[in-house]
Amino acid sequence: MNIDLAVVLAGNANVGKSSIFNQLTGLGQIVGNWPGKTVEIAEGVLLHHGKHIKIIDLPGIYSLSTYSQEEIVSREYIALEHPDVVVNVVDATALERNLFFTLQLLEMRTPLVIALNLVDVAKKKGMIIDEERLQELLGAPVVPTIATKGVGVHEIIDEAIKQTAKQSSVYKNVIRYGSEIEQRIEKLERVLVGIDIGYPLRWTAIKLLEGDSEIVNKVGEKHPDVVVTANILAGEISEIHKEPCSNVIASERYAVAARIVKEIQTSKEPAKASMSERLDSLSMHSVWGYALMFTIMLSILMFMSLFGGWLSETLRNLFESVNPHITGLWPDLAWNGGVVGFYATLSVALGFILPFYLILGVLEDSGYLPKIAYLMDRPCHTIGLHGKACIPLLLGFGCNVPACVGCRIMETKRDRLITVFLSTLVPCSARTVVILGLVGAYVGVQWAIALYVVDFMLIFVIGKILNRILPGVSVGIIMEMPPYRLPSGKVVVKQAWNRFKPFLLTALPLIIIGSIIVEAMRITNVLFFVSSALSPVTVVWLGLPAFTGFLFIFGVIRKEAALVLLATTAGTLNIRSVMSPVQMIVFALVIMIYVPCVATIAALIRETGWKNATLIAFSEIGLAVLLGGIAFRLLSVFM
Amino acid sequence: MSKEHIEEYIEAIYDIAGRDGVAKTTEIAEHLHNAPASVTEVFQRMKQKGLVRYESHKGVSLTAKGFKTAMRMKRKHRLLEVFLDKMLHLPHEKIHDQACKMEHTLSDETETALCKTLKGPAECPHGSPIPPCDLDVTNCQECLAEQTLELEKREKDIVSITSLKPGEKGKIAFIQGGKGVIQRLCDLGLTNRTSISIIRSAPMNGPIEICVRGCKLVIGRDIANKIFVHAEG
Numbered sequence: 001m002n003i004d005l006a007v008v009l010a011g012n013a014n015v016g017k018s019s020i021f022n023q024l025t026g027l028g029q030i031v032g033n034w035p036g037k038t039v040e041i042a043e044g045v046l047l048h049h050g051k052h053i054k055i056i057d058l059p060g061i062y063s064l065s066t067y068s069q070e071e072i073v074s075r076e077y078i079a080l081e082h083p084d085v086v087v088n089v090v091d092a093t094a095l096e097r098n099l100f101f102t103l104q105l106l107e108m109r110t111p112l113v114i115a116l117n118l119v120d121v122a123k124k125k126g127m128i129i130d131e132e133r134l135q136e137l138l139g140a141p142v143v144p145t146i147a148t149k150g151v152g153v154h155e156i157i158d159e160a161i162k163q164t165a166k167q168s169s170v171y172k173n174v175i176r177y178g179s180e181i182e183q184r185i186e187k188l189e190r191v192l193v194g195i196d197i198g199y200p201l202r203w204t205a206i207k208l209l210e211g212d213s214e215i216v217n218k219v220g221e222k223h224p225d226v227v228v229t230a231n232i233l234a235g236e237i238s239e240i241h242k243e244p245c246s247n248v249i250a251s252e253r254y255a256v257a258a259r260i261v262k263e264i265q266t267s268k269e270p271a272k273a274s275m276s277e278r279l280d281s282l283s284m285h286s287v288w289g290y291a292l293m294f295t296i297m298l299s300i301l302m303f304m305s306l307f308g309g310w311l312s313e314t315l316r317n318l319f320e321s322v323n324p325h326i327t328g329l330w331p332d333l334a335w336n337g338g339v340v341g342f343y344a345t346l347s348v349a350l351g352f353i354l355p356f357y358l359i360l361g362v363l364e365d366s367g368y369l370p371k372i373a374y375l376m377d378r379p380c381h382t383i384g385l386h387g388k389a390c391i392p393l394l395l396g397f398g399c400n401v402p403a404c405v406g407c408r409i410m411e412t413k414r415d416r417l418i419t420v421f422l423s424t425l426v427p428c429s430a431r432t433v434v435i436l437g438l439v440g441a442y443v444g445v446q447w448a449i450a451l452y453v454v455d456f457m458l459i460f461v462i463g464k465i466l467n468r469i470l471p472g473v474s475v476g477i478i479m480e481m482p483p484y485r486l487p488s489g490k491v492v493v494k495q496a497w498n499r500f501k502p503f504l505l506t507a508l509p510l511i512i513i514g515s516i517i518v519e520a521m522r523i524t525n526v527l528f529f530v531s532s533a534l535s536p537v538t539v540v541w542l543g544l545p546a547f548t549g550f551l552f553i554f555g556v557i558r559k560e561a562a563l564v565l566l567a568t569t570a571g572t573l574n575i576r577s578v579m580s581p582v583q584m585i586v587f588a589l590v591i592m593i594y595v596p597c598v599a600t601i602a603a604l605i606r607e608t609g610w611k612n613a614t615l616i617a618f619s620e621i622g623l624a625v626l627l628g629g630i631a632f633r634l635l636s637v638f639m
Numbered sequence: 640m641s642k643e644h645i646e647e648y649i650e651a652i653y654d655i656a657g658r659d660g661v662a663k664t665t666e667i668a669e670h671l672h673n674a675p676a677s678v679t680e681v682f683q684r685m686k687q688k689g690l691v692r693y694e695s696h697k698g699v700s701l702t703a704k705g706f707k708t709a710m711r712m713k714r715k716h717r718l719l720e721v722f723l724d725k726m727l728h729l730p731h732e733k734i735h736d737q738a739c740k741m742e743h744t745l746s747d748e749t750e751t752a753l754c755k756t757l758k759g760p761a762e763c764p765h766g767s768p769i770p771p772c773d774l775d776v777t778n779c780q781e782c783l784a785e786q787t788l789e790l791e792k793r794e795k796d797i798v799s800i801t802s803l804k805p806g807e808k809g810k811i812a813f814i815q816g817g818k819g820v821i822q823r824l825c826d827l828g829l830t831n832r833t834s835i836s837i838i839r840s841a842p843m844n845g846p847i848e849i850c851v852r853g854c855k856l857v858i859g860r861d862i863a864n865k866i867f868v869h870a871e872g
Contacts (some may be wrong), residue, residue, distance in 0.1 A: 062824035096852040099827050243813070243831060250825035258852075286743070286842040374857045378845035386859055387846060411819075476859030477846055478823055483855075 004051040007160050009106070009115075010078055011089035012098050013060025014482050016117040018042075019147035020089060021057035024157070027497035029057055030402070031491060032364030034391065035480045036060065036409035039070040039313065041077060048157045056083065062097070064104045065212055065246070068411045078110065079199065085160040086110045092122035092129060092144075095265060099257040100250075102138065106174050109200045112140040113159045115152070119144040126268035134264045138174060177252045180240055184209065184233040191226050209234045210246040241435040257266060276367075276483040280447040283371050293375055296368075298449075300359055304432065305440040305448055308351035312437060315347045333519050337568065341515030345394050345508050348433040349500075353560075356429045357499045360398050361492035367484045369394060376475050383463025384470075385410075386477040389419045393459075396426030398499065400596055403428075414472045420608055420617050421466060424596045425451065430559035432590050437563050439588045443581045451585070455592055458623070511561050514554055515568045520571065521550075537625060542590065543632040544583050545570075555591055557598055562591050582635045586628050594624030641846060643743040646712055648681055649690060651703055653709040661698040710770040715742040717763035717770075718753050724764040725757065734764065759783060774795065800866045801847065808836040809868025816865045824866070828852040835868065 009017040013035030021029050023324030025044025030037055042057040058077055059070040078086060088105055090098040105112055116131060135142040141159040145205040177180060197204060197218045207215040208230035220227040234245035241248045273281075283289050349511070363369060369391050377387030388409055396403035403423035410416040427435060440448035521527040527550055534549030542548075547569045555562035570578040579587070595617045596604065604613035651670050655662040664682070668675040682693040691703035701709060719738040720856045729737065745753075754760075754772060759779035762768055774782065798811045811833050814821050828851050829835065838855065840847040846859045858866070 020803060062823075065822055065826060094852070094854045097854050100826070244818075244821070246822060247825050247830065251830035251832075254828060254830050254852075281839075284839060284841075284848070370857070374841060374846060374848065376700065377857070377859060378841055378843050386856070475817075475820060476862045477857060478827065478859070479857045480827075481848060481855040481857050627785070635682075 001045065001052055003045070005161065005164060005572060006054045006056065006081075006083045007157065008078060008081075008083040008086045009058045009089055010058050010061065010074060010086050010101075011091050011115075011211075012062055012091060012101060012457065013480060015060070015089045015098065015199075016145075016147035017060065017089045018057055020115065020117070020145065020153050020156070021311060023147060023150045023153045024055050028494065030495065030498070032361075032369070032495075033367035033482050033485055034364065034369045035482065036070070036388070036391065038164065038407070039073075039405055039408040041073060046157070048154070051161070053157060053160075061101065063101060063250075064108070064207075065210060065231055068409060069416070070408045078105070084111065084164050085113060087113045087115050087156055087160060087364045088140075088144075089115045089117050089147075092116050092118045093125060093127065095129070095261045096254070096257050099260055103175055103253050103256060106138065106140070107200075107203050107206065109203070111163045112138075113156055113163055114138065114140055114142040115147075115156050116142055116144045120146045120149075125274075125521075125624075128266045132262040134260070137260050137263070148491070175253060175256050177249065181209075181237055181249070184237060188226075188230055188233060190347055191229055195223055195226065205230075206249065209237065210249055212246075212262075224367045234311055235514065252557040254359065261585070274483070276485070279484050280481075283368070284374055289371070289375050293372060300356075301449065301452065302445065304352060304356060305360075305436040307355060308348075308433075308436050309441040311351035312347035312441065315343065315351075319343050329523065332523070333516055337516035337519035338512055340568055341512040341564065342352075342508075343517075344567055345511045345560075348560050348564060349503060349508070352433045352436060353429045353503060354496060354500055356432065357398060357496035358492060360395075360499075361495040363394075365485070365487035365491055365497070367482045369478060370481050373479060374478065374481070381474070383418070383422075383460060384467030384474055385415055385418055386474050388477055388479055389415065389422075392419055392423050393426055396423040396428060397432070398429055399464070400424050400428045400600040401603045404600065404607050407607065411475050412472065414470050415474050417608055417612060418463060418470065419467045420604065420612075422459050422463055424600055424616060424620065425455065425462065425593065427455055427592055428559070430597070433560040434563045434591045435588050438566070438575070438584050443584055447585055448588075451592060452589055454589070454627075458593065460628075466492075499545075507558050507560070510558060511564050514557070514561055515565055518550070518554075518565050518568045521552050527569065539627065541629045541632075542586055543629075543636070544587055545578060547578075548587055551587075552590070552594065555597070556595055559591060559597050580639075582632065582639050585635060586632045589631050590622075590624045590628040593620055593627060595621045644681070644689070645685060645688075646708070646743055648685060649701065649705055649709045650712050650716075652691065652699055652705070653713070656700060660700040662700070663698045664695075666824065667699065713767075714770045714772065715745045715750050717762070717767060718750060718757065718789060719745065719764070720763045721757050721760045721769075722753055724811050731764065752851075755782060796869060797867050797868050799864050800835065800849065800868055801840070801863045803837045803868070805837050808834060810834050810871065812867045812869050814866050816862065820862060824858075824862075827856060828854065829866065830853045833852060 009021055011017055014033065014037075016238070018029040018031045018038050021027070021042065021044065022031065024046045025043045027042070029042050036059075038057060038059045040059070044055050045057055046053045056077070058074040061071045061074040064075050077083070086105060088102050090102060102114065103113075108392070114134070116129070116134075119129070122129060131142050131144055139162065143152050143155045143159055145156065147153065177185070185202065185205045188208060189201050192201055192204055197215070199207075204219070206216060208219060208227065211234060216227055216230075237245040237248055283292055291446070370396065373387035373390050375387075376390045380387050383478060391409065392403045392406035395406050401425065403571060404420050407416050407419040407423060410419050435448050435451050439451060518527065521530070527547065530553070531546040531549040534552070535546050538544045538549040538552070539546050551562045551565055554565055566575060588636055595601070601613060601617060604616060608616075648667070648671070650665050652662050655666050655670060664675055664678055668678040671678070671745060674685065679695065682699050685691045685705070686693045689702055690708065691699050693699045716738050719741050719796055720734050723732070723734040723737055751772065751774065760769060786788055798809070800809060803809060811829055811831050813831065814824055814829065833851060835849050835851045838848040844860045846857050847863050848855060848857050
């Protein structure tokens with residue numbers, strides 16, 4: 001396909017870039033009301049009046065001086081890929097901070113369109129924005145948008161096309177710094193003439209004065225003398241202002257941003273606290289905030305357990321009422337393998353996985369996740385992390401793969417490694433299926449909750465140990481707090497579907513094929529050999545029935561498969577007849593902790609490298625076997 | 640001959656000299672691990688500077704000027720020992736050697752500041768008395784009172800945002816910390832002289848929520864401790 005135009009969406013975190021992207025491309029980028037959702041570049045193509053337009057969604061970024069890993073991705077894309085047009089998505093309710101970034105884009109001289117998003121929210125807050133004047137001041141087209149409703153998104157593309165049409169447009173310098181700085185920028189520009197590192201001269205000069213490590217390295221490679229000159233000039237500026245040169249420049253940019261906002265925006269201070277603020281004082285309260293958080297978590301667990309249990313029970317009754325008596329190899333394979341596999345997958349999918357994704361969507365879209373980061377910051381310090389780590393960990397309840405990738409919001413390599421490790425220990429929806437579907441349904445909800453408690457304690461202990469082993473300390477949390485908003489039903493459903501689809505496409509066929517294979521192996525007695533090879537661990541140490549050995553192996557592919565195939569492997573739907581309550585608990589405990597599934601292992605390798613991934617996988621197997629054996633012996637005393 | 644070198648000799652003479660104030664050349668040489676011949680040479684130079692009385696075969700003794708220098712060195716050494724022990728919590732066995740190295744580079748001004756910070760200690764961690772200073776004050780209290788007055792004045796003006804209560808406001812005076820964190824805070828709008836207000840803080844020294852340039856930010860306690868503001872009413 002011929003791409004006529006490449007348009008990049010850039011801007012601060014949580015301003016609606018991904019929403020605009022989804023509106024334009026019809027794709028399903030994860031959206032939600034918290035900063036740091038998008039950690040990777042996403043691309044999609046839009047057909048707009050006969051033109052193929054590539055849309056690129058970037059992680060949020062506050063400045064072109066970067067801080068965390070996902071922001072470096074954005075900056076490099078804007079700076080090095082030379083997109084045809086950059087669409088700077090701007091939050092109309094927080095103009096000053098957003099324009100700080102816009103000004104930097106203008107300094108880079110990228111062809112620019114401003115998408116003034118959330119204009120509806122700004123209006124509600126009593127902010128009146130003079131869009132035309134803003135356009136004049138910035139020298140770039142301004143398009144008011146409401147991304148969630150798709151208002152204005154296509155006008156952005158119209159403007160983007162116009163922008164590229166007027167090639168070589170002359171940019172005026174929106175920012176004139178103080179004369180003491182301008183003089184030194186000019187001086188540096190003169191030194192830089194003839195040195196091309198792919199950026200505009202003025203921008204390179206400013207970045208050198210700011211001491212931006214990447215630009216300093218690039219220029220310093222061939223022209224160390226220029227870097228020395230820049231350092232001297234920067235030193236002079238900090239001498240005059242009594243603060244580091246980069247701070248002086250940031251201050252000046254903010255001063256310009258503040259001046260623009262003052263000129264174009266009039267706002268009435270709302271008389272009373274907004275709904276979101278009133279909710280904040282409850283959900284971030286020193287006592288009630290925590291109470292609310294625990295209540296929410298516990299209710300989700302209870303609801304899932306009860307609803308999932310009820311649904312699989314209903315489905316099973318329905319299913320057993322039509323149970324035909326079959327004989328012969330092929331009908332047996334088809335029925336006990338295929339159909340039973342299908343039924344079992346369906347009941348875990350509809351009973352546990354889909355409802356959880358819906359709940360997660362509501363949590364994400366409402367803006368509650370950052371509040372948890374705030375509440376849990378102090379507790380996170382005891383395991384050497386800060387509150388932001390809670391977000392990937394919470395995402396881990398859905399699936400460990402996005403959780404591992406989401407750890408990129410952690411600023412240091414050390415914090416990232418600890419968070420990645422811990423997020424693989426979070427019981428994902430597949431493991432929830434096993435815990436709630438087996439222990440919750442057959443032994444009792446209290447035992448299922450006990451397993452969660454054990455898991456959280458394990459996460460805490462492992463965190464403590466990693467904090468000891470890995471050198472360094474966490475940098476601490478710096479995070480934007482978005483206001484609450486009413487979750488949009490459409491977004492939540494769409495999001496849940498986007499997350500559920502891969503499950504249907506990969507897990508469902510895989511599990512059905514798996515159950516057919518298992519049924520075949522059971523008939524041919526292969527299952528017996530595989531299971532007995534593992535029996536020293538499964539039977540002797542863990543006290544489980546021999547057939548579970550095979551389930552552990554299959555569980556590496558999909559953890560929920562371990563439960564689904566349990567029925568097929570045991571040859572009966574009545575699990576109570578083949579496993580005692582203690583065995584069910586031990587089985588679920590081992591499934592919960594032992595080696596992450598293949599998809600997670602792949603994510604681990606990508607995020608932390610082979611060495612760490614192997615280390616994490618093996619230490620988790622060891623832990624699972626150790627704890628499983630201990631649990632078996634302890635529980636056998638009581639039950 | 641370096642200043643440090645001479646100071647070492649003066650201290651050695653002070654430590655070794657008997658009741659009559661005289662130390663033998665051989666003892667000094669042994670103490671400083673130097674050859675007696677070179678030690679004699681140093682004594683000659685110190686004599687020229689008026690720091691010691693020296694006659695070969697009779698031994699060496701400090702002059703009034705030399706004695707004053709010796710006291711000053713002892714004072715610096717013992718103050719540093721207190722500092723290394725009380726403030727930096729260095730192991731006891733290490734503080735003497737470390738103080739020996741640091742004492743020669745400690746300026747008189749720093750010495751006074753150190754004494755004030757340590758609230759005018761009387762003894763070193765090993766129990767030896769710390770010689771008094773030669774400042775124009777009648778007693779330590781006077782000096783310390785002056786110090787606290789200064790501190791209070793400063794604290795009233797500039798405070799860390801963690802000492803503000805919810806609802807209180809301040810204008811940023813300065814931020815301490817690593818380059819990365821300061822840059823990040825600047826990028827988020829916490830530049831000098833920016834007005835910020837405290838919204839709430841989490842219990843048990845948890846993070847605090849602030850409002851800056853119309854945006855709400857949550858900042859960890861360790862970072863917030865290092866953000867200083869001119870408190871406003």
